Amino acid sequence: MNINNTIFARIVQVLAFLLCTLAFIVPHRLWLFSGRSLGKLCYHILKKHRDYALANIDFALGDTYSKEEQKEIVYQSFSLLGMSLFDGLRCPGFVISGLDRNEKNISFEGWEHFEAAKATGKGILLLNGHFGMTELANLYYVKNTGRKLNFILRRFDNQHLQKVVTAHNKKFGIRHLYKQNGLRPAMKNVMKGEDLIIFPDQSSNLKEGIHSTLFNKPSIT
Secondary structure: OOOOOHHHHHHHHHHHHHHHHHHHHOOHHHHHHHHHHHHHHHHHHOHHHHHHHHHHHHHHHOOOOOHHHHHHHHHHHHHHHHHHHHHHOOHHHOOHHHHHHOHHHOOOOOHHHHHHHHOOOOOOEEEOOOOOOHHHHHHHHHHHHOOOEEEEEOOOOOHHHHHHHHHHHHHHOEEEEEOOOOHHHHHHHHHOOOEEEEOOOOOOOOOOOOEEEEOOEEEEO
């Protein structure tokens, strides 16, 4: 089925809405357990993705961990991804009161680095990776700092869903910018004193990437 088909896109939007609603009805602990269970199920049935993850772990940490330990790392990673996905489904329903009630689940380390960057009076560049509950982290960042945050990401396959997520983030002070032609407005907003978060942990092509070293191996980001 064509994922860009209007009818299919609307169906996905409705399903996402129902899941987001269910996320607030089901007790949080049970909801996260369901997400972890889904992640573990995916570990067993998505052989291609599991093998890909195992190959990466072996490439990066093969000298440090045994094969069994590597499998456990990947297994727990799938579990974390499932939990993060389910936790992310709760974000569209958050208002400030909802964030306040869930603040006990969030902790900050190294806040002094933020204060030092803030003292310069300039926009702050934040680096993150594709792991953990990034959507929730972004919401808490703008709530606790009172700053505007620019978030660079790729466009959604489902444009209807993208509009909903974009509108929700904008309500909290998070501006969505896109990888295609997003650098110029991002830098413009940073010059105005807004903050920018980017995720440089994925491989890039040879023309755009910067050569670096990861796990003592040549890498491009």
